[in-house]
Amino acid sequence: MKFLTLFAVIAMIFAVAPTAxxxxxxxxxxxxxxxxxxxxxxxTHGRFNDFGGSVTFDAKDDSxxxxxxxxxxxSIDSGNAKRDDHLRGKDFFFAKKYKTLTFKSTSFKRKAGSKxxxxVKGVLKMHGKKKEITVNAKFLGEGSDPWGNYRCGLSCNFTVKRSDFGMKYMPNGIADEVHITADVEGVRKK
Structure with missing residues (x-):
């Protein structure tokens, strides 16, 4: 009987699939x-200072x-207050009307031969328009910090055409392609 109980416990442990x-x-x-x-x-370089979001990650199951x-x-910040006011205006982000930029992944697939x-495919919403884009993401690592949190990091790079999102101001002076880097560090939810 003890053997059967032990066998049942072991079977239950292995039957539970690890979760992301x-x-x-x-x-x-x-x-x-x-x-x-x-x-x-x-x-010209810039950044956004106010953002948030979430990551779900499972190193063994990309799905x-x-x-x-x-x-x-x-929250756009290019290091120049006058330019930032212009970027928040109607010629670019029109931040009073389109308050938030969002990205939500739809698929997450490991590149062939890479660990x-x-x-990452997903939908980028910006300036009131949505477009499916492809993002190159690199998993940087994971580990515990001294305060009892567990962290993981991703570095994401992609390029978008601003004209695809209705931003067509000064096409002869400002390139259509914008290169974006999102370096993300997440804290595991408790």
Whole structure:
């Protein structure tokens, strides 16, 4: 009888499939940055300072992985107050009307031959328009911090055409393609 009870306990342990871990994005250790070419010369760089979201990650089952990000449009910061006011206006983000930029993944697939690089498809909503995009994501690692939290990190890179989102101001001076880097560190939900 003891053998059967032991066998039942072991079977129950192995029958329970591991679940993906859910993380809240830690904005103080993450960054949402962009760069766009200016008059065919250098790049103008910027970032968004107010954002959040969540990550679900399972290193063994890509189908469980997801990422969702919400960014406040008015938090744009290019290091120049006059330019930032213009970027918040109607020519660009129109932050009074379109308050939030969002990205929500629809698929998360490991790249062939890679242990930590993924092709993430999802929907980007910006300036009142939605478009499916593909993001290159790299899983950076995971581990515990000294305060009892468990963390994971992803670095995501992608390019969008601002004209796809209705931002067509000064096409001869500001490149259509905008390069975006989202470095995300998440804290596992308790």
């Amino acid at each position: 871990d859910d993380y809240n994005i830690d904005a103080s250790h993450s960054a949402m940055a962009f760069k766009v070419q200016h008059f065919g010369a250098g790049y 469980k992985n997801s990422i969702s990000i919400n960014i406040k449009a008015k 930590n690089e993924y092709e």
